[in-house]
């Protein structure tokens with residue numbers, strides 16, 4: 001059982017996050033419990049900040065982890081935000097991130113969301129279709145504003161990642177093919193209410209090779225040259241998400257520095273200001289979700305460790321067949337002496353797709369033991385739901401030897417608080 005590079009480690013045989021014992025946290029706050037390391041988040045963000053050209057902007061991708069505390073930390077370090085909904089825009093602004101450092105992506109922006117973004121004055125809309133562009137122009141003209149826009153280009157590159165998180169292949173719903181993007185730019189250039197200020201792409205997430213990025217960025221660089229020749233003042237080059245992370249020993253992501261060097265070079269060659277939208281690589285390995293073993297069930301056919309987190313708390317394994325390292329919270333030396341068996345580590349949700357790990361070698365544990373599911377800082381709490389009427393878990397941020405409960409555990413009353421039964425006729 002190895003721990004991906006992070007602030008989770010064993011101290012005197014017990015799992016710690018930074019200088020805080022996980023057992024202390026579970027005793028105070030119960031389980032399931034998401035635990036995040038402030039230090040890891042800051043360190044990862046600063047890698048981007050230090051290596052990206054000084055005038056470049058690191059727009060944290062809010063969808064990875066929407067916690068207000070995390071947004072406050074990153075905003076305080078100078079991060080902008082990449083948002084994909086009015087809700088994320090609201091969260092980012094309320095955590096103190098200046099709208100002039102926010103980019104808004106996504107294929108389905110509603111009129112209300114567009115109006116909200118125009119009123120607060122975001123840096124730019126990453127526009128994904130002709131109809132969206134026309135709609136933004138209309139709303140901006142009604143508000144007597146000029147909307148700063150970038151066209152999201154779909155560069156049609158193949159990437160080695162799960163198909164659900166690949167976005168830059170030609171039949172994906174995202175962006176416009178190069179030729180159609182050029183048409184969108186000429187429409188934007190002549191339409192009142194639109195100011196084409198940038199170019200954008202995002203080819204996918206958890207990519208462990210630089211090559212597809214290089215291919216995509218070079219295509220966009222040529223487009224920028226072409227657009228500039230046509231008289232458009234393209235100032236911003238939004239390169240999309242960040243680097244992939246290490247979920248398991250065999251993952252070998254490239255360094256943030258290498259990625260930033262590539263981005264800086266393309267920005268230089270295209271005479272643009274670089275923007276990056278990293279999410280996973282900032283928060284992914286900053287977090288773990290701590291769970292309790294409810295039952296150990298051994299049948300003639302299979303062994304199960306049944307825990308108190310379900311696919312509603314950590315949907316990644318069920319959705320993408322994703323691998324998360326799983327370790328025990330208690331004394332590691334004691335565990336290593338125990339016999340390893342193959343287990344399915346599962347949750348209480350009533351679906352066979354509800355699992356954390358399948359056919360995993362793991363020591364024999366007992367009912368009541370605590371387990372940490374690692375690399376759960378990104379796309380875990382932010383993707384959690386109330387399926388099976390399960391209140392969402394609490395979240396704690398650790399900072400050295402202190403910690404903050406940054407989101408309380410939902411109550412069962414919360415589950416029905418907005419529901420109206422048949423008592424009130426509409």
Ligand code: LLP
Pocket residue numbers: 061064082105106165202204205206240241242243277278279280281316320378379383
């Ligand atoms: N920018 C845009 C436009 C995006 O769509 C995304 C992620 C990012 C930035 C951030 O990418 P990152 O730096 O995190 O790779 N739920 C999936 C991941 C979905 C990613 C969607 N887009 C998962 O759990 O793997």
